[in-house]
Amino acid sequence: MGAGAANVVLAMTAGYTASADVRRVCYQMIEQIDAVLVIPGAVGALVSGLVLSAVTPWGFTRYWWVLLKLVLTVAVIVYSTLGVGVWVEESIQATAGADVESPVAGPLAYGALLNIVAFLLMTWVSVAKPWGTTPWAADRGRAGRRGARVATANA
Structure with missing residues (x-):
């Protein structure tokens, strides 16, 4: 999150200097x-x-908060690579030889800020663990309980 905040400050500075x-x-x-x-x-x-997720009871799709963090992590990586990363390269090229402003200074600054918002949301979700279980966890839980009852009855 600190590196993301540094990128926001640097992008804003570059955009307004x-x-x-x-x-x-x-x-x-x-x-x-x-x-x-x-x-x-x-x-x-x-x-x-x-x-x-693979080695703990939280799983990949049992809880909404885990699923949201997975989706947001992948989305931020893709967005940062295809959006923010490309805008950084374009900005470096635009400012390399001349006294020219980057044509993507605004999207770069606000894209970096959007990443910080996603990081903060993921942090809050990790602490609060809202929304409970997904429908897939309920099906899995019922099947597990039925199997346990059958095993106990046969014993």
Whole structure:
């Protein structure tokens, strides 16, 4: 979340400064933060979430909050790669040789801000664990209880 906040500040600074050098450096810093922190962190979050879902009773689709976090994590990774990442590259190229503003400065700044909103929502969902179980958990639970009753009756 800290790297995402840094990207928001850098993107906003680049979008509102009059200095071409500051814009160029801000976009380069966003690129470095993404490469060193954001991308490995996002992949780590996805992999650890999948492993924890597989080996704990939370499962992948038993609880709405787990399912929402999985969907949001994948959506943020895809959005950051195909949207924000492309806009960073376009901004670096636009500001590389001339005193030109990036044509995608606005979408880049607000895209980074949207990622922070998604991170905050995922954090809240992890703590609050709202909405209970999904319909798939109820079916699985009933089948498990019936199987346990049959096994007990046969014993």
